[in-house]
Amino acid sequence: MLSIKNISKTFHPGTVNEKTALRQVSLEMKSGDFATIVGSNGAGKSTLFNAITGAFYVDEGQIFLGGEDITFQKEHLRSKNIGHLFQDPLLGTAPHMTIEENMALAYMRVSGRHSPFGRISKKDKELFREKLALLDMGLEDRMKSPVGLLSGGQRQALTLLMATVVTPKILLLDEHTAALDPATAEKVMKLTKDIVAERKITCLMVTHNMHQALETGNRTLMMNDGQIILDIAGRERENMTVETLLDQFRRQAGEQLDNDRILLSR
Numbered sequence: 001m002l003s004i005k006n007i008s009k010t011f012h013p014g015t016v017n018e019k020t021a022l023r024q025v026s027l028e029m030k031s032g033d034f035a036t037i038v039g040s041n042g043a044g045k046s047t048l049f050n051a052i053t054g055a056f057y058v059d060e061g062q063i064f065l066g067g068e069d070i071t072f073q074k075e076h077l078r079s080k081n082i083g084h085l086f087q088d089p090l091l092g093t094a095p096h097m098t099i100e101e102n103m104a105l106a107y108m109r110v111s112g113r114h115s116p117f118g119r120i121s122k123k124d125k126e127l128f129r130e131k132l133a134l135l136d137m138g139l140e141d142r143m144k145s146p147v148g149l150l151s152g153g154q155r156q157a158l159t160l161l162m163a164t165v166v167t168p169k170i171l172l173l174d175e176h177t178a179a180l181d182p183a184t185a186e187k188v189m190k191l192t193k194d195i196v197a198e199r200k201i202t203c204l205m206v207t208h209n210m211h212q213a214l215e216t217g218n219r220t221l222m223m224n225d226g227q228i229i230l231d232i233a234g235r236e237r238e239n240m241t242v243e244t245l246l247d248q249f250r251r252q253a254g255e256q257l258d259n260d261r262i263l264l265s266r
Helices: 045-053 099-111 122-133 152-164 182-199 210-215 234-238 242-253 260-264
Strands: 002-011 019-029 034-038 060-065 082-085 170-174 202-206 219-224 227-233
Touching: 002 045, 019 045, 019 060, 019 227, 034 210, 045 060, 045 082, 045 170, 045 202, 082 152, 099 122, 099 152, 122 152, 152 182, 210 242, 219 242, 227 234, 227 242
Parallel strands: 034 202, 034 219, 082 170, 170 202
Antiparallel strands: 002 019, 002 060, 219 227
C-alpha cells in the first residue's frame, strides 16, 4: 500500500541552519498494516509524515501509495487519499464552521464531489449524523453548532471522523492523543483502533508512550537521526518489553533516549 524508497531531505542546505532530517529512509507498508513509531524529538517522525503528505518534496528517493508514484504529486491531491491527524486538536477543523459544514467539507474533498454546501443532500446529512453517533459524544444532536465550541477531545474525535468519512488509503496519526486529558485520550484511542480495525485502514501512528507503541497495531518502528533504526513485528514484538525496546535503541543508536515523555511513559 505504501512504499517509500530511499528518501532523503535536507532543509536550508548550504547555510548555517542546514539540517538533514531524513537519511535514505525506506519503508514498506502492506494493506491493513498498523505501525507505531517512536523516537526522540528531532528523530524525523513528523518530517516523515510531511514527506508522505507532500508538505515538501524530498531531495531524493520515491514514494508510492497504492501503486501510484506520488513523489512529486501536489499536497492537495495527496490529501484525497491520506488522512492526517496532528497533536493539536485545533489544527484539524475550521472553528467558525458548524459540525455539519466541517463534515461536508471533508466528505466533498475526498469523495470528489464539488457541490456547494446548499446542495448537501438529506442523505448526506443522515450519513453525517450516523457517523457522529458512533463517537458517543452527543455531537449528532449538535450538527448546527460551531466547532469552536467543542472541547479538545470532541474536536479531535471529529477530526478522526472527518479523516475517515471516506476510507483513506493511509491514515497518519501524529501523537493525536498527546494533548488530551487521560480519560479523553483513552476514548479517542479506542475510537481510533475501532475505526482502523473495522475499515482495515493502513495506519502509521507516532507516539511517545512506549507501552502503547508495543500494544497497538502489528508493527513498531523506531527512528533516530532521520533514519528507521528498528522495525519489529510478529513474535519478536510480542515478546518485547519496554525495557528491551529501550535496550535495542541504545545498541542501535549508541545513545540514551533523552526525551522526558518517553522516559516517563515507562
